[in-house]
Amino acid sequence: FTEKLKNKGKEKGEDVYLKHLTYKGAKLRYKEITQEIEDRIELELKTIAKSGYPGYFLIVQDFVAQARKMKVSVGPGRGSAAGSIVAYCTGITNVDPLKYDLLFERFLNPERVSLPDIDIDFDDEGRGRIIDWVVNKYGKDQVAQIITYGTMAARSAIRDTARVLDLPLHEADRVAKLVPDLTKLKKLFDTPIEELKKSLQGDQIANFKLLKELSEGDDLIAETINQARKLEGSVRNVGTHACGVIITPEPLIDLIPIATAKDSQLLVTQFDNGVVEKAGLLKMDFLGLKNLTIIKDCIKILKALHNIDLDIDTIPLDDKKTFEVFQRADTKGIFQFSSDGMRSHLKQLKPDKFDDLIAMNALFRPGPMEYIPNYIKRKQGKEEIEYDLPEMKEYLSNTYGITVYQEQVMLLSQKLANFSKGDADMLRKGMGKKIKSILDELKPKFYDGCKSNGFDESKIEKIWTDWEAFASYAFNKSHSTCYALIAYQTAYLKAHYPAELMAAILTNHMKDIKGITPLMEECKRMGVKVLGPDVNESFYKFAVNKKGEIRFGLGAVKGVGKAAVEAIVDERKENGNYTSFDDFVKRIDLRAANKRTLESITLSGGFDLFTLLRSQYFEKTKELSYIEQMIKFGNKVQDTKSSNQVDMFGDTAEASLQAPIATNTCPWSTIEMLSKEKEVVGIYISGHPLDDYKFEINNFCNAELSTLRNLIP
Numbered sequence: 001f002t003e004k005l006k007n008k009g010k011e012k013g014e015d016v017y018l019k020h021l022t023y024k025g026a027k028l029r030y031k032e033i034t035q036e037i038e039d040r041i042e043l044e045l046k047t048i049a050k051s052g053y054p055g056y057f058l059i060v061q062d063f064v065a066q067a068r069k070m071k072v073s074v075g076p077g078r079g080s081a082a083g084s085i086v087a088y089c090t091g092i093t094n095v096d097p098l099k100y101d102l103l104f105e106r107f108l109n110p111e112r113v114s115l116p117d118i119d120i121d122f123d124d125e126g127r128g129r130i131i132d133w134v135v136n137k138y139g140k141d142q143v144a145q146i147i148t149y150g151t152m153a154a155r156s157a158i159r160d161t162a163r164v165l166d167l168p169l170h171e172a173d174r175v176a177k178l179v180p181d182l183t184k185l186k187k188l189f190d191t192p193i194e195e196l197k198k199s200l201q202g203d204q205i206a207n208f209k210l211l212k213e214l215s216e217g218d219d220l221i222a223e224t225i226n227q228a229r230k231l232e233g234s235v236r237n238v239g240t241h242a243c244g245v246i247i248t249p250e251p252l253i254d255l256i257p258i259a260t261a262k263d264s265q266l267l268v269t270q271f272d273n274g275v276v277e278k279a280g281l282l283k284m285d286f287l288g289l290k291n292l293t294i295i296k297d298c299i300k301i302l303k304a305l306h307n308i309d310l311d312i313d314t315i316p317l318d319d320k321k322t323f324e325v326f327q328r329a330d331t332k333g334i335f336q337f338s339s340d341g342m343r344s345h346l347k348q349l350k351p352d353k354f355d356d357l358i359a360m361n362a363l364f365r366p367g368p369m370e371y372i373p374n375y376i377k378r379k380q381g382k383e384e385i386e387y388d389l390p391e392m393k394e395y396l397s398n399t400y401g402i403t404v405y406q407e408q409v410m411l412l413s414q415k416l417a418n419f420s421k422g423d424a425d426m427l428r429k430g431m432g433k434k435i436k437s438i439l440d441e442l443k444p445k446f447y448d449g450c451k452s453n454g455f456d457e458s459k460i461e462k463i464w465t466d467w468e469a470f471a472s473y474a475f476n477k478s479h480s481t482c483y484a485l486i487a488y489q490t491a492y493l494k495a496h497y498p499a500e501l502m503a504a505i506l507t508n509h510m511k512d513i514k515g516i517t518p519l520m521e522e523c524k525r526m527g528v529k530v531l532g533p534d535v536n537e538s539f540y541k542f543a544v545n546k547k548g549e550i551r552f553g554l555g556a557v558k559g560v561g562k563a564a565v566e567a568i569v570d571e572r573k574e575n576g577n578y579t580s581f582d583d584f585v586k587r588i589d590l591r592a593a594n595k596r597t598l599e600s601i602t603l604s605g606g607f608d609l610f611t612l613l614r615s616q617y618f619e620k621t622k623e624l625s626y627i628e629q630m631i632k633f634g635n636k637v638q639d640t641k642s643s644n645q646v647d648m649f650g651d652t653a654e655a656s657l658q659a660p661i662a663t664n665t666c667p668w669s670t671i672e673m674l675s676k677e678k679e680v681v682g683i684y685i686s687g688h689p690l691d692d693y694k695f696e697i698n699n700f701c702n703a704e705l706s707t708l709r710n711l712i713p
Contacts, residue, residue: 014054018086019045021061025089029096037085040098044086047110056282059247060118061090063134063284070133072126073292076313076485078119080107082478083407092118094313095481100358101395102478103407103421111422119243119285123292124508131245131286135266141251144258144267146241146276146283154179154188156236157228167224175221178211180204185229189215240268243287246276256281290508291335291486297504298493301544305500312489317354321495322488326351332522333505334494335487336361349376355398357488362404362480367473371402378402388463389455391415403470405477406432416463417449431467432474439468499528503550506530507541510556513682520683523550532685533557533606535584536577540565552604558680559600567592581610581617582659585634598627600680608686614673616662629660 022041026033048054067074068091076082077093083102087093097104107116122130135143152160155176162172179185180200188196188208197205215225240261246269252258256279257270269276276283295312302308325331327350329343337346337357342364349372351357356379363372377383378400385401387393395411396403403409409431410424419427423442430438443464450460493501502523509515523530529549531537533556537545540555540562554565567589578584584607601607602617617626624632637657668676671689678684690697 012049012054014058015045015049018048018054018057018090021058022086022089025091026085029089037098040085040104041089043110044084044104044108047104047108048086050110051108053108056118057086057090057092059282060092060120060284063130064092064120066133067122067126067130070126070129072130073123073296075121075289075292075482077482078121078287078479080116080476080478081118082482083107087118092120093482095478095485097478100477100481101407101411102481103410103425105421105425106407106410106428106476106478109422109425111420111425117283117285119287121287121289121292123296124288124290125293125296127286127288131266134245134247134284138247139251141253141267142248144246144248144252144269145261145264146244146246146273147259147268147270148239148241149235149272150237150239152231152234152236154183154185154228154232157185157232157234158224160236161224161228161231165220165224165227167220171221172224175211175214175225178207178214180207185225185232188212189229240264241273243285244273244276245284245286247282247284289486291490294501294504294508295486295489295493297507297541298497298501301500301503302497305544305546312492315489315492317488319492319495322492323352325491325495326357330494330526331487331491333502333519334490336483337487337491339364345372345376349379354484354488357484358477358480359399359404361484361487362475362477365473365475368404368470368475371404375400375402375404388459388466389416403467403474405480406474407477409467409474412463413446416453416455417446418453419446419449428474498526499544499548499550502526502528503542503544506550506556507553510541510553516556517683530685532608533601533604533681534609535568535601535606536572536609538565538606539569552681552685554601554606556681557600557604557606558682559596561592561597564593564597578610581607581612581630582633584610585630586637588634590631590634590638595627595631598631602627603676603680605677605686612662613665613667614676615665615668619663619665621660621663626660626662633657633659 022045023033026037026041030037048057064074074094077087077095081087082093082095083097083104083106084093085097085104088096095102158176158179159172161167162169162175179188183200189212193205196208200208211225214221215229216222240263245266246252248255252267252269256276259268259270261268269281271279271281273283299310299312302310325334326337326346329346331337331343331346337343337360342360345360345364349356349360351360359375360372363369363375374383378385387396387401392401392412395408395415399405399408406428410421410428413419413424413427414421423445426438427442427446429435430442446464447457447460450463451457490501502519506516506519506523509519520530531545531549531551533552533554535554537543537551538554539551540553542553542556543551545551554560554568555562571587571589572578575587578587599617602614605614607617608614619626621629640657667673670687670692674684674687674689677686
């Protein structure tokens with residue numbers, strides 16, 4: 001450390017400390033700090049110091065390190081920050097920028113300093129805890145969320161105005177629907193009709209003509225439309241930014257106007273996101289990523305069930321079984337790779353290296369998607385790999401001659417035209433956002449640089465034209481690499497621990513019934529059995545039993561709260577499994593698990609292990625259902641336990657209490673039982689309404705309903 005700080009006296013304290021942390025981390029990250037690594041570190045540190053950015057890095061490094069201490073999962077990186085070796089060495093990111101050709105200047109341009117954000121992904125559950133830690137460390141009066149302003153759109157302006165002017169609701173609705181989707185009243189009324197015809201369809205033009213005609217009247221409808229035109233764009237409501245947090249070195253009240261929010265204990269800026277950045281305030285983005293929670297939950301299940309301590313950050317990136325998951329397109333539930341379109345391409349591509357996943361993640365989006373067939377053919381040797389110039393092979397060989405990433409354009413402009421790192425980033429920005437002024441400035445410079453290196457002018461022209469066409473679609477490789485890594489980690493778990501991963505995925509879709517159904521189908525396809533709730537085996541979340549079967553989480557049952565599940569599980573852990581329903585009500589805290597809770601668990605099948613029919617729990621005797629009788633009995637038992645009463649023969653009063661006996665009753669029909677089950681769980685678990693007709697279906701049907709979709713009318 002001291003050897004690296006020869007100019008210590010001339011450097012600011014924060015510059016010195018960031019350098020110390022960077023070299024300390026570099027020794028852990030790399031076996032040997034080569035000249036290439038040292039040069040890159042020094043270049044980045046110099047640029048960061050010049051931009052006044054070290055404090056920002058130190059704050060982010062501080063809360064990321066704290067998150068890991070608190071067992072909060074942190075993503076491998078997000079956006080262009082993954083191109084920084086300083087971020088990698090200080091533990092902010094977890095992707096080696098040198099290994100994947102990620103560029104620092106894509107993050108922080110050394111020639112034109114514009115300060116970018118470092119966005120950090122945390123697991124959903126831990127995000128709140130790390131924000132609380134930041135508030136406690138820097139002070140509640142120095143940390144704030146960012147306000148958002150919702151403005152009146154065209155239709156809402158009409159409806160709000162109509163409500164104030166007492167225009168009947170049906171009239172207001174009719175007028176509002178005359179406005180085309182995503183169109184402003186100002187644009188409609190101020191643009192000549194010939195211009196509007198270029199962007200609007202026939203019926204939309206007819207609707208606008210009627211709207212204009214109505215606005216020219218002298219009735220309440222006309223007044224409503226004309227007042228709405230004035231109000232359009234006005235602030236209608238306020239909210240808070242989903243992830244942005246401001247941290248200041250002194251109380252916020254001394255710097256900017258602040259407010260409070262109904263749904264947050266944090267202060268809120270009265271400046272919105274754009275103004276906050278222009279004002280020079282330090283903005284951090286704390287993002288919650290569900291997939292990090294899924295990985296974390298899966299690792300917890302592995303520890304609890306198999307005593308395996310898996311460090312997901314150290315898994316090999318060349319695991320054969322993991323790539324087989326991608327090759328078979330068994331990627332349902334895998335981050336960024338689960339859509340039908342992506343899976344179709346994966347089957348054809350047969351990815352066998354991590355670079356393929358980075359490329360597919362970057363290509364599978366509108367625009368570059370058309371290059372996927374070429375990428376696949378070139379990988380499989382069915383199409384010749386061509387380079388406009390042999391010198392381009394160095395940076396395009398990994399993507400089979402196709403320009404996929406913004407970083408490739410930047411590296412090639414430096415190699416072919418002697419662009420500086422700053423100019424290369426400006427070219428990326430100009431092409432990506434089609435900024436004509438930047439392109440006009442850099443085009444002659446690119447041509448002159450290429451000519452000075454002896455390249456043919458026709459080739460230079462083709463390269464520039466191709467880049468202009470594609471660069472607006474080219475993707476940020478830093479971001480694609482980070483998210484491909486999360487996908488790979490999830491696929492690794494699916495390949496090696498399928499039941500555990502699917503339990504974690506199901507848990508994270510507990511409140512999304514539409515999402516659970518296809519996941520249950522995926523479990524079935526994988527041969528992983530999903531069992532219904534069971535008070536002797538279920539936890540709040542989905543879990544895996546010793547047979548490798550997934551047990552439904554009680555938290556997914558409607559009407560069953562977290563406190564009730566904790567009471568059931570804690571008692572079970574302390575005193576063993578429940579032997580009967582009366583044993584259950586004697587032992588459980590009936591204040592946490594009330595009547596509604598027990599009814600929901602019954603309907604879901606959570607008490608099926610006690611041999612009683614579900615219908616028996618609801619059969620009434622003396623106007624009380626069996627569940628209500630047992631709750632009264634359980635409360636009496638618990639009251640006598642706490643009072644330590646003993647009868648005249650020396651027995652405890654508890655022993656003399658007799659449990660009610662369930663009345664014999666007819667079982668519910670399959671359809672009735674399953675419909676009640678679906679009410680509380682959202683899906684059919686213990687069967688299907690057509691199970692009673694399996695014999696007839698198997699013997700008399702020659703097609704499935706799904707075949708009707710393929711019929712030609």
